[in-house]
Amino acid sequence: MSKHLASRLFGLGVAALLLTASGAPEALQTVSGDIYIVPESDVVGENLYVSASVVRIHGTIEGDLVVVATSRLQVTGSVTGDVVGFARTVSIEGAVEGQSHKHISQPTRPRGMWGWGGVGGKKMWGG
Numbered sequence: 001m002s003k004h005l006a007s008r009l010f011g012l013g014v015a016a017l018l019l020t021a022s023g024a025p026e027a028l029q030t031v032s033g034d035i036y037i038v039p040e041s042d043v044v045g046e047n048l049y050v051s052a053s054v055v056r057i058h059g060t061i062e063g064d065l066v067v068v069a070t071s072r073l074q075v076t077g078s079v080t081g082d083v084v085g086f087a088r089t090v091s092i093e094g095a096v097e098g099q100s101h102k103h104i105s106q107p108t109r110p111r112g113m114w115g116w117g118g119v120g121g122k123k124m125w126g127g
Contacts, residue, residue, distance in 0.1 A: 033052050034053050035055075039058055040059055047061075053072075064084070068086045069085070069088075071089070072087055079096045080097045081097065
């Protein structure tokens, strides 16, 4: 991931955290890491703020969910509040009682780089 994209995701994530947390004081849980998973049987009884490469929510979040993921956000569980997600791919298949705001970032490439792939190894993009 380019530094520009990473700083942009970070800035958007901080803005989302500030906007979401600016209401009345509530319980919140913040976590970060490479991969963050809420198992199907788990219940997080407060707002959850996550920064990770991959975030998978299979359990229940009793509050808002704010995610900055450099790769993927997947929600198959339930969220009683809002979901604000910044990631390259976002999949929300579970129940969200509040609003869902998905911000999908497109990967960028450094200038002058060539990519090969697809059927027959055709050029995908060039410098």
